[in-house]
Amino acid sequence: MAPNPASVFNADARQDAQPITSDKLVSVIHVSLEYRTAQRIVRATHDMSFDVYGSDRFVLLGPSGCGKSTLLKAIAGFIEPVAGEITLDGARVRGPGADRIVVFQEFDQLPPWKTVLQNVAFPLRVAKKLSRAQARERALHYLDKVGLASFADAYPHTLSGGMKQRVAIARALAMQPRVLLMDEPFAALDALTRRRMQEELLKLWADERFTLLFVTHSIEEALIVGNRVLLLSPHPGRVRAELNSHPYTRDGASRVDFQRGVERIHHLLFDTDEPSA
């Protein structure tokens, strides 16, 4: 992808908005993805390229059908490209692995027969081969990070949607993946909880500096969560633009700046007459 993408904000803000590190972690190189059914072939993405750097909060943003989820599944290793390749640390992605963990939108991603602690600890024992005590310790550490240490013995059905998503995030982070993949993780939450979860995610990121690849169709969410935002157009999904974002504060100037960013992205996504960057 272009090394110097446009900034949605003013020139001063741009310094904040470059990739966080220079370590190229995930590369999507001329990737096309398809679904084949008995009746037809659906091309979900066409010739897409971009790079995600270590500690990036990289957002895929676009309207329904632009292939965001498909792309995330391909990076997770569940779908193989029909053209191009995806690499992680320079090695071709050939299937799923514990180095890429996905958090989905659905609240039912936690086995209901396991407690919160067991939900977080179990994959650590299986995939990371930690002892029971080590897994418990690490699970409790990440449950504490998401504010749920006191719910360790609760079962998922007793938790709110936001709490379930926090458990899913703790479970993913506890695995310490190379990339955390999130597919509209807050889309099914009410607006207030969604906003709080976005802030909590940013706080977690500030503590842990994990690499995040986040899918959303909300422009506001993309600007809040991401430091880099890839805009996609649909049918088939293609890269429309890559933009930098930057952390914004609650002061008036920042809010105006934010609103301008939202409008600019809206224009880039939906108007055929694109303004120059």
Ligand SMILES: Nc1ncnc2c1ncn2[C@@H]1O[C@H](COP(=O)(O)OP(=O)(O)OP(=O)(O)O)[C@@H](O)[C@H]1O
């Ligand atoms: N299992 C499937 N079989 C056939 N076609 C599919 C399948 N899943 C997705 N598609 C098609 O692939 C294209 C991309 O879908 P995808 O779900 O990746 O888009 P998206 O940007 O994530 O959309 P949304 O925001 O609505 O989830 C769409 O045209 C969709 O109809």
